[in-house]
Amino acid sequence: MGYSVTKIIAITGKGGTGKTAVAALLIRYLCKNKEFLLAVDADADTNLPETLGCEVEHTIGDAKEFLQEIATNPRPEHPDTNKESLLQSKIYEIIEEMPCYDLLVMGRPEGAGCYCYVNNLLRGIMDKLVQNYDFVVMDTEAGLEHFSRKIVRDIDSLLVVTDASRRGFRTAERIRELVAELEVNIKEVHVLANKVTDANQGKIEKLAGDLGLELIGMVPLDPKVEELDIGGIPLSKLPDDSIAAEEVAKIAKKLGL
Template structure:
């Protein structure tokens, strides 16, 4: 695979704000642009796999355990052997779907120190993502778990918030933390489920306001992939407009 100028987009925010749905529909939008896409589910809740209609058999947590056992049992004798094993297992964990590839991080680490293995895995993943145009990561509430367990370099941070005071406060905190970490990352907030709210958005770098979507609720209830949502759907059309100006 050839190397590309990869844009890594992490989606974070309070649980229930809609970040997984937004992430899945951004994958759909990038598919329409015929870009090479890697979607990474970095939330232990594993909602992105459902939203994209994929069923991963192996996760990065499985790979982490395999590497740990191989080191403990001395099945690998050098860093070169470890890298070869990690690369093989990483590719075997990758799901090649129509229009995008998919990788699941899995559960949080079990007891024990995985710091060196996490660092090694981040190196392997960074080598892999260099061959994609876009990487979309459905993260946990904050960016630090993404940086620790998946990738250190994120080029774009999208914080998805609803209109509740708690969600807006979390968005403010995440923006402040992101600015402390780096000045080069593009950061923005999407306000989801806007409706007729009059919540205070001062000083937030708001990318756009998304309406309440009954379609997403119906798809979620039926267990249908959001990739199947109509291109004419009002929510999806608004999200495309927002992302077109951001990435």
């Protein structure tokens, strides 16, 4: 494998706007281009594996809990173990390897107490881990709090998903304003409208215009996505002529992916 620089893409926005669906469609697009990628489900309400059609048993949350336990109550069976290599081997163990992507799930939020030590170890491990991939696609939760519990230091593109609702746009605007204050270094922020229909397209354009938000794309409300969702079938089964998949492919090209 030649020299490559990892591109990290994170997806955020109000709950229910389609973050996980967009993440899954982006992963599907990158897989088609045979890129080597890491998918990260950074939402405690783990939905990405099911949407991708992949089962995950263990999470980063479990690994952190294990380390926290050892760090706070040293036990005779773990005398002076190197905690960083212990956590690293745990993280490598829980990576789910799929034919065209690896998947890592954050899982449960941390318990009470200070996890600073474990989180610092984790960041160091993630910094090294992401370098093994061409792309990292992170599906995140609705709020922005998780960006302070950052597991990656740099994000190349932050994709903010909104639907036609005013609240979706408000969240997008708030995120755009917050980006400057975050400790995470975010190179680009793009807003993407999802579930666009002939009926709501005008409203979406007006809301975006009023807020001075430029939209990188408008992903249509796709009856095929709805059909799979109702049947509990993963988006990996979406046919190639899906209108949502086609628009996500265009957006990926605009982002230079």
